[in-house]
Each structure stands twice: as structure tokens, then as C-alpha cells.
Amino acid sequence: MSPASIALNRFGYGLAHGKQPPEDARRYLLRQLDAFDPAPRAIATRTATRGKTGEMLRLLRDLREKVREMGEPGMAEQGMAGAMAEGAPENPRAAALAGLPPEYREKLMEARRVVVDDLAVRVNVAIASPAPLVERLVHFWSNHFSVSVGKPGTQFEVGPHEFGAIRPHVLGRFSDMLKAAVLHPAMLLYLDQFQSIGPESPAGKRRLRQAGAQGPRGINENLAREILELHTLGVDGGYTQADIAEFARALTGWTVPGVGRVGRLAADQPSGAAFVALAHEPGSRMIMGTRYAEVGPQQAIAVLDDLAAHPATARHIATKLARHFAGDTPPASLVAQLEADFRKTGGDLASLTRTLIAAPEVWVPGPVKFRSPFEWFIAAARLSGIERMEPPRIARVLGELGQSPWRAPSPAGYDDLAASWAAPDVLLRRVELAERIAQGSPAEDVLARAEAAFPDTLSTSTRTMLTRAESGRQALALLLVAPEMMRR
Amino acid sequence: MLTLLNRRTLLAGSLALGASTLALPRIALAQGSGTRNLLFVLLRGAADGMAMLAPVGDPGFEALRGASLADYESAPRIGSFFALHPAFAEVGKAAQAGEALFVHAAATTYRERSHFDGQNLLETGGTAPYATKDGWLNRLVGLLAESRGGAVPRALAVAPTVPLTLRGNAPVSSYAPSALPDASADYMTRVAALYDGDAELAGLWSRALETRAMAGDDSLRSLRDAGANGTLIASLMKGPQGARIAMIEVDGWDTHANQRGAFARSARGLDALLAAYKAGMGEEWASTMVLVATEFGRTAKLNGTNGTDHGTAGAAMVLGGGVRGGRVLADWPGLGESQLYEGRDLAPTIALESVLAGAVAEHLGLDPATTLARLFPERTAKPLSGILRA
Known part of the structure; x- marks a missing residue:
């Protein structure tokens, strides 16, 4: 591969129809850092769905109860998942929809349309983009902070998660992206955080008194575990099960607006999430040897800031980036260089991108990856x-x-x-x-x-x-x- | 020490499966044909063994899972101690016919709780995550080829891409139904010429064409319909040209919240897949084995959101016309707090690798010790035996 072909194909999404290949491969890439538009018009019009998720979750819960009365547990989710399936055969989807009460059918169709339209926006923006390298970074990070519409209730959130929590930060600070991505309603729903309740919190204690009450009653560790394992430190990042449990306690209270009885007492957060103090486990937390004082929503944020600055995170991110651009088994020298850059700049992702562009390891002539x-x-x-x-x-x-x-x-x-x-x-x-x-x-x-x-x-x-x-x-x-x- | 729990059940209950199992006539295997079929079903996401096969005979079960006890009231009993989740109606019938064997409190050597590492070890057969690059099922294909003078049995992943379990040096195909219109014949021929000098693409291309030819003109459009999947896999494995070794992945088992509905839904799908596969194999079911396994079990107790979190030991299933079924192989560790692994998970007492290696060795006529060493190196536990009827 020539340098021009590498710049186009290894770094980007190939040459667009009617365009000319670059003369100066590295300059062509560096210019994209300035040409990138974090909020093109197509995306700016797609973020007006806030407030629909609470409605969606209420709908799902009603539906579940309704179908339970009919004696078929699981049917509601089945109808929901079936109705939402992309690329699903028409018949099962139609059958799943037909099985739902008519008043719900229309809302589900609307939710599905939102996802499909958001997806088309992602694709069309990438096809037309003057900065395909940076689009690749958007999609890389969106996959790093993966959420799935397979989880019922996330339809209105998965698009905005990428558009609002990932895209603006791909040339910014990793810590900002981390906080935006994991505390976004899409992630809080996807990894069950939205119904995690501190057992010693007022909401947790009240639940305990109401023995036999339906619904969530305690901590869910899922988000805490995946943040540590997948988003920051990596699986060998030196944390223990106790750290996961403590982090999960620190995260209690972070939920999605409009969910449940405690949701009414929520304080809206900039990420589109909500913080419910009544569900937050009181007290300070000890995570990986650091004590975090009880400061409500800021407690989890302080943990996230420390995780973003941890050396294991630098290593983990450097490895994944190098694997994406320089081959399935990334050269150790490139990983080390990206890692050092991450630590030196405090996770400045524009600097990491420039390091990638400058690194000879990414310019080896033979193809290094099979395109996904x-x-x-x-x-x-x-x-x-x-x-x-x-x-x-x-x-x-x-x-x-x-x-x-x-x-x-x-x-x-x-x-x-x-x-x-x-x-x-x-x-x-x-x-x-x-x-x-x-x-x-x-x-x-x-x-x-x-x-x-x-x-x-x-x-x-x-x-x-x-x-x-x-x-x-x-x-x-x-x-x-x-x-x-x-x-x- | 393995305990055949069905023995306890000879006197118990109205559904004394254990007793009927022993009295079942042997079904003759397809002798001399040399064709043995093996299907591996990987349940991704850590299927809850305690929901799949509930230890209702353990007094600790009610304390941990009281809310779900009612689900098992009229469920098929496997012995007096275990009850199969009612969504597994067809698997229950297979058990009653002596063709489904269950293993409980089993786990791989993995003792952490990451899906990705757990699946990596279950798929590669390694002892450290990401250290082994190929899958144990691919190595099994290689082992079979060696034992048969180099004739490589056909291996197939019923999935759009080949899962790690089946990746490696031995050639394998993948197949999944497509809703895309077929390409024109002339164009296809030219693509073959385009890949002529490219070993990787040429290999992929010829395997894709072979498999699609075998599937014929299936009317399936995706892998979402579980029953249709079972029929599809059978159609790809039947007859002398069929795949001898195949695998399929089934997800939807990571039930962190509101497990009751979610588990039943996934279980119904798996049940439909297995039933349709069995029906599709027809007479060849007698020479077929199905292994169903998952990366690890889940926490013994329900969590705060009526789900279960990542745990340790779980259950596995072995089905087939020749399987000595209708029973549960388990050295039951108990559910008391001190008996649980790290105070939270069902404790592992059987090595899942011994189950998998023992089952495939017995089924395919391979030496069990060699099989274990090749598929799952560095294990100390012996391969399990007595899985097939003598």
C-alpha cells in the first residue's frame, strides 16, 4: 500500500466518489482534525427525543404487568424485542407486534423508527464526511462504550449516546468522554444501573420494610464491573470484586429521568441522566486504595476521574487504539508510545490521534487489518x-x-x-x-x-x-x- | 466422587424417571457407517444453571430462590432432587426417553466473573484468557482427521462468522440464512477468479459456496427463529455430505434483572431449537450428540433487581440417541452459605472440560486421555466416562 492508500483506507473510510487522492498523506490526515464537525446539521436535529425514555419504560412496565395478568411472563419483553429487531424477518416482527395491545403498537413502531433513522444519520454522515479518520474514531469509541438497542427501553437513547456523549469528545479528553458515556441514560439502562438502589439508602430501607414488594430492591453491579473491565482499567487492571462492589455503591442514585416512584425526586444531570439522592448508598467508599467522601452524585464522578487517569487505563486504551489502526497484534513499540502520550497529556485524544498519524508502525506497506x-x-x-x-x-x-x-x-x-x-x-x-x-x-x-x-x-x-x-x-x-x- | 442422583429417585414421586431410564431398551447406533454427528451449543452470557435445573430437593433452594419455587411445581423432575425449568418441555421429554443427560455444579478452570474471559477459556480450552488462539472444537476436527488417516470431517458454524470455539488450522465453514438476493452466476464466477491468487479469500469463498449449496434453497431469512434454526442445522448435518461437527451460539442468558421472564424466554427458544434439530436429524439422531454449555453459572441468590449476577458453577446438557440420559451427574456441593463458593455462587465440583472431552471422546471413538490433553491441555481431572449407553 502506498502512503496515499494507507491514509485513505487504513486511517479512513476510503476515497469518496468524485474526490481525488491526497498528495501529502500525513497532512491530509492532520487537516481532518480541523475539518471535523462534531455536530453536523443532520445530527443536531436528532437529539430532541429526551423525555421519551421514561415514557417508554412506563410503557414496558405496564405491558409486562398486563401480559403477566394474562399468565405469560416474558411475553412483554418478547414482543418488545421482536418488534424492535433490526433486519428481522418481517413475519416474526409483525407477529410480535400483532400480539401486543394496539395502544402500545404505535408507540413501539415510533421507537423503532427513531433507532432506524438515527442509524441512517450515522451512516450518511460517515459517507459524506470530510474527516473520515475522525468518523472512524467516533465509531471506534462508540464500540468501546458499546450500548445495545437489544435492551428494551433504550430506543430513544442509543443514537443520542453516540451523537451527544461520544462524538463531541473524540478529539477531547478521555475523562470527559468516559463520564458522558457511562453516565448517559443509554448506558444506565443497558447495564441495569437505572434500577440499582443502595440498601442503606432511604429508598432501599423503605423497600425492605415492604416485604414482598415487586421491583428492584438493591444493588446491581453490572455497570461498575464493565466500567472497570471494559471501559477503563481492563481485565487485568488490578481491581478486585470488593472494588466492584464499592464502586457499584458509589454509583447508586444515578438513574434515568422518569423511572419509578423515586424518579419524581430526581435531580436532572447534564448527561441527560438523573440523580436520585434517596436511592444513593450513604457513606464514603474505598476503591483501589482511595477513599471517596460522600458527596452525592460527585462521588461516582470522582471515581471516574481517577479511573481515567489510572496507568492501567492508559495501557488498555493504547492497546485498543493500536490494534484498530496497526493490526490485530499491535506492535509493542506503538502501544508504548500511545500509552506514554496518554499519561503525559492526561488522556488528550487529539494528541493520541496525532501520535498515530506520526507513528511509522501505522505506515507499514502490507495491509494490517481485515475490514469489519x-x-x-x-x-x-x-x-x-x-x-x-x-x-x-x-x-x-x-x-x-x-x-x-x-x-x-x-x-x-x-x-x-x-x-x-x-x-x-x-x-x-x-x-x-x-x-x-x-x-x-x-x-x-x-x-x-x-x-x-x-x-x-x-x-x-x-x-x-x-x-x-x-x-x-x-x-x-x-x-x-x-x-x-x-x-x- | 460422582453421585448418580437418579438412584435416589427410584422410590420417589410420580415421575420416577430414573427407574424408567434403566429399563429403556437400547437404541442401535448406526453401526459401520462411520458417521457420528456432534453439535455444540454455546450459551453466551452465563446461563443460570440453578434456573435451568433447579435443585428443589436442597432445603437451601427455597431460601435463595423462594420466589421462583412455584415455577417448578409441575415441572419435569429429573430424580427427586432436581426439576427442569418448565420452558424445557421438549428437553424434558428427551430426558424421560433417556436421551438427555444433565451435569450440574460444573465449571471450567476459570474462577473470575468476566463473560469475555470466561467465554474465551470455554472456547479456546486454554487455562489463561487469550493465551490460546484456536478453539477446542477446531482442534477436535484436527484430532479426528489424524485418527482417520487425514480425512478431515466437515465442520460448520451456523453463524454469520466463525466463533472462536471453531477457529483454527482445520478448515471450517460458516453459514447463516440471508435475506439478500442471490448474486448472478456470471458475477460469482468472476469473483472466484478475482480471488484466485489470494489464498485467504479464495479459501473463504470456496467454503461459502459449498455450504450454501448444501443448505439448498432454505426459506429462512435469519437466525432469529429458534425452531427453524434447529431444522436448518439438521439439514446441514444430514447425509454423507453433511457437516459432522457443527456449532451454534445462543445468547440472551445474562439475566441481571427480572430474570423470571427473561430466562423462560431464552429457555423456550433453546428448547424449540433442540426439539427441531432432533426431529430434523430423523434416524441419524441415534448417532448424534448435542453438547450444551455456558461460560459460567450465576449467583445462587437473587440480586436486588430480581436477577442474578455472574457466578461460578452451572449446568450443562448432553443429548443424543445414544446418551445414557434421564439422570443428573453431580457431586452436589449444597447451598448453605458456607457451602457456596465465596459465599455467593454454586461451588464447582465437576470440571466442565472433563465433561466435554469425555463426551466427545466416547461419542467419536477417540482415546479419552488424548482427547482431553489435546482439547483442554494442563487439566488434572480425568475425562468423564459412562456418558453413552454401553
Whole structure:
């Protein structure tokens, strides 16, 4: 790969239709740091759904109770999950919806539309972006702080989580992104924090007195554990089960506005979350050898600030970033350099990006990664110049390719390893989809476009196959699945 | 020391499965055909063994899970001590027919509580997370090839991408139904030529085509319909051209909150998948084994949000026409606070690796000690035996 091809493909989402390859690869990348728009118009209009989540959760609870009366526990969630499924076959989804009381059906359809539209905004912004490197960073961090719409009730929050808690911080401070991302309603819902209640808190004690009461009665450690293991220190970061439990206590009170009886007493937080002092476990906490005084919502924030500055976090983030840009087994020298940068700058993510751009380890000529389905799809859409795709189609296609954003199977997000994506069946799907994309795209000058997209990099065999194609469309379809498109 | 708990049940209850099991006639295996099928079902997210197979005979159960006791009142009993979750209706029938065996209080060597590390160890068969790069099921394919003079059995992941359990040196395919329209034949031929000089892509491409040809023109559009999945896997494993080794992942087991509905939902799906698979295999069920396992169990006690958190020991299932089923293999550790692992989890008394290695060795006619050493190196516990009817 030439430096221009590396700048386009390894760092970005490939060349967009009608654009020219860069003359100066590093400058082209550095300029993107200034060109990046954290709040393009398409996104700025997508954040007006606040306040709907409380309504959504009430709806879900009503529904659950209603169906329980009908003697079918689990049906409500099933209907909900089925109705929300992206890329699900039409029939089961229709069946799940048909099984729901009509007054709920419409609200669920609305919630689903919101997710699908948010997803299309993410995709279209990336396709049109003048700063594809920074879009890649947005998607990298969104996957690092993975939330899933598979959790009922999160429909109105997963898009805003990326747009509002991740995107503005990708060139800012890691600690700011951490606090925004994990204390966002999407994460609080996804990892069950919203119903965690301190046993010694007024709300916890009242629950205890009402023996046999339905609903949440205590601590849930899920968010605390995943913050330590996935978002900050990493699994070998030196914390214990006791630290998890203490952190979970510090996090009590952080919840989603409009949830439950205590929700009425909530104080709204800048992240869109709410803090309910009545559910907060009183007292100071000891986490990894540091004592945190009782200061309400600030207690968890103080822990998060310390976690963001911890050396294990620097190491963990450096490793993941290096793996994303420099290969599945990242060079130790690059990890060390990023780690040192993280520690020196206090987690300045713009500085880490500049370090990546400067590092020779990221400019090795051979391809270092197999493109993930999402990366391939965005690169294919940019290269083909395909006309607008309707939002439901985008959602369906990403599902078929095996990587629906905001729907990763676990809080760890999607794997960033070739072995996860270089599989027979998904390759076949890329091939099938490429033919469809080519049918809706401008099909002139494919060979010249191929040379521009992979400057001084196109192999003889790919060039031969493109030349021999029976039509411009077929040449484009072949280019979209050529080895040069699959790896970067 | 293993306790065959079904023995206690000979006198107990109206559903004395243990007794009927012993009296069941043996089903003849497909002798001489040389075809043995193995399906591994990985439950991702730590399925709750205590909900799957509730130890209703343990006085401690009511104290920990009193709220869920009612769910098991009319559930199938496996012996007098255990009750199968009522959502497993078809698995219950298989148990009654002596074709489903359960293992309880089992765990891998992993003793922390991270899904990702736990799954990594269950999938790779290693003893330290991320230290082993290939999966134990892939190594099993290699072992079988060695024992059969180099003939590599067909292996298949019914998933869009190959899960770690099946990744490694031995060639494997993956298959999942697609709603995308088929590509044109001429274009497909040209893609093959495009990948001609690229070993990785050419290999992936030819395996993709083979598998899709085998699935024929299935009308499935995704992997969401559990019953249809079971039928699909069977169609990919039947006959001499079918895959001999296959795996599928089933998620939805990480029940941190409101576990009752969530677990029942996932269990119903798994039950439907297994029943449809069994039906789809037809006569070949007699030479088929299904292993169902999860990365670890969950906390013994319900948490503050009516769910359970990450724990240690859990349950596993072995199903198949030749399995000596209708019983639970367990060295039951008890549920008293001092008996729980770290005061919170069901304590592990059986090595899950011994179950998996013992079962596949017996089923596939491999030497158990060699199998354990290859699939799950550095284990001290012996591979389990007596899983199939003699």
C-alpha cells in the first residue's frame, strides 16, 4: 500500500466518489482534525427525543404487568424485542407486534423508527464526511462504550449516546468522554444501573420494610464491573470484586429521568441522566486504595476521574487504539508510545490521534487489518457514489452483513480482530450486496476510480478482472469486493 | 466422587424417571457407517444453571430462590432432587426417553466473573484468557482427521462468522440464512477468479459456496427463529455430505434483572431449537450428540433487581440417541452459605472440560486421555466416562 492508500483506507473510510487522492498523506490526515464537525446539521436535529425514555419504560412496565395478568411472563419483553429487531424477518416482527395491545403498537413502531433513522444519520454522515479518520474514531469509541438497542427501553437513547456523549469528545479528553458515556441514560439502562438502589439508602430501607414488594430492591453491579473491565482499567487492571462492589455503591442514585416512584425526586444531570439522592448508598467508599467522601452524585464522578487517569487505563486504551489502526497484534513499540502520550497529556485524544498519524508502525506497506462489515459498507458506499439509501434498508443491510451498530452482542462491543470477520458466509454477503450497490451507482470509469481509490496499490490481477468485466456495473461490483477493498 | 442422583429417585414421586431410564431398551447406533454427528451449543452470557435445573430437593433452594419455587411445581423432575425449568418441555421429554443427560455444579478452570474471559477459556480450552488462539472444537476436527488417516470431517458454524470455539488450522465453514438476493452466476464466477491468487479469500469463498449449496434453497431469512434454526442445522448435518461437527451460539442468558421472564424466554427458544434439530436429524439422531454449555453459572441468590449476577458453577446438557440420559451427574456441593463458593455462587465440583472431552471422546471413538490433553491441555481431572449407553 502506498502512503496515499494507507491514509485513505487504513486511517479512513476510503476515497469518496468524485474526490481525488491526497498528495501529502500525513497532512491530509492532520487537516481532518480541523475539518471535523462534531455536530453536523443532520445530527443536531436528532437529539430532541429526551423525555421519551421514561415514557417508554412506563410503557414496558405496564405491558409486562398486563401480559403477566394474562399468565405469560416474558411475553412483554418478547414482543418488545421482536418488534424492535433490526433486519428481522418481517413475519416474526409483525407477529410480535400483532400480539401486543394496539395502544402500545404505535408507540413501539415510533421507537423503532427513531433507532432506524438515527442509524441512517450515522451512516450518511460517515459517507459524506470530510474527516473520515475522525468518523472512524467516533465509531471506534462508540464500540468501546458499546450500548445495545437489544435492551428494551433504550430506543430513544442509543443514537443520542453516540451523537451527544461520544462524538463531541473524540478529539477531547478521555475523562470527559468516559463520564458522558457511562453516565448517559443509554448506558444506565443497558447495564441495569437505572434500577440499582443502595440498601442503606432511604429508598432501599423503605423497600425492605415492604416485604414482598415487586421491583428492584438493591444493588446491581453490572455497570461498575464493565466500567472497570471494559471501559477503563481492563481485565487485568488490578481491581478486585470488593472494588466492584464499592464502586457499584458509589454509583447508586444515578438513574434515568422518569423511572419509578423515586424518579419524581430526581435531580436532572447534564448527561441527560438523573440523580436520585434517596436511592444513593450513604457513606464514603474505598476503591483501589482511595477513599471517596460522600458527596452525592460527585462521588461516582470522582471515581471516574481517577479511573481515567489510572496507568492501567492508559495501557488498555493504547492497546485498543493500536490494534484498530496497526493490526490485530499491535506492535509493542506503538502501544508504548500511545500509552506514554496518554499519561503525559492526561488522556488528550487529539494528541493520541496525532501520535498515530506520526507513528511509522501505522505506515507499514502490507495491509494490517481485515475490514469489519461496517467499515466495508461505508467504504463501498463512498467509493460507489450510490444514491441515497432509505433508512430501513441501511438497517437491514448492516444486519445482513453481521454488524449492526448499537446492537453488539455484549458490552465489550464488536471484536476488532480479522478472525471475527473473515468468514465464508459474510464474504458471500458482501459479494451479493456489492452487486446490488453497483446497480444503483454511477458506473463510468471504474478502472480510473480504482486507481484513485488505491493509488499505486491496485494489483495486476484486480486490474485485469476490472478490464475484462462485461459492463461498468459489473466492474464496479467486482471492485467493491476486490482484495484491496477487504483489507486495509 | 460422582453421585448418580437418579438412584435416589427410584422410590420417589410420580415421575420416577430414573427407574424408567434403566429399563429403556437400547437404541442401535448406526453401526459401520462411520458417521457420528456432534453439535455444540454455546450459551453466551452465563446461563443460570440453578434456573435451568433447579435443585428443589436442597432445603437451601427455597431460601435463595423462594420466589421462583412455584415455577417448578409441575415441572419435569429429573430424580427427586432436581426439576427442569418448565420452558424445557421438549428437553424434558428427551430426558424421560433417556436421551438427555444433565451435569450440574460444573465449571471450567476459570474462577473470575468476566463473560469475555470466561467465554474465551470455554472456547479456546486454554487455562489463561487469550493465551490460546484456536478453539477446542477446531482442534477436535484436527484430532479426528489424524485418527482417520487425514480425512478431515466437515465442520460448520451456523453463524454469520466463525466463533472462536471453531477457529483454527482445520478448515471450517460458516453459514447463516440471508435475506439478500442471490448474486448472478456470471458475477460469482468472476469473483472466484478475482480471488484466485489470494489464498485467504479464495479459501473463504470456496467454503461459502459449498455450504450454501448444501443448505439448498432454505426459506429462512435469519437466525432469529429458534425452531427453524434447529431444522436448518439438521439439514446441514444430514447425509454423507453433511457437516459432522457443527456449532451454534445462543445468547440472551445474562439475566441481571427480572430474570423470571427473561430466562423462560431464552429457555423456550433453546428448547424449540433442540426439539427441531432432533426431529430434523430423523434416524441419524441415534448417532448424534448435542453438547450444551455456558461460560459460567450465576449467583445462587437473587440480586436486588430480581436477577442474578455472574457466578461460578452451572449446568450443562448432553443429548443424543445414544446418551445414557434421564439422570443428573453431580457431586452436589449444597447451598448453605458456607457451602457456596465465596459465599455467593454454586461451588464447582465437576470440571466442565472433563465433561466435554469425555463426551466427545466416547461419542467419536477417540482415546479419552488424548482427547482431553489435546482439547483442554494442563487439566488434572480425568475425562468423564459412562456418558453413552454401553
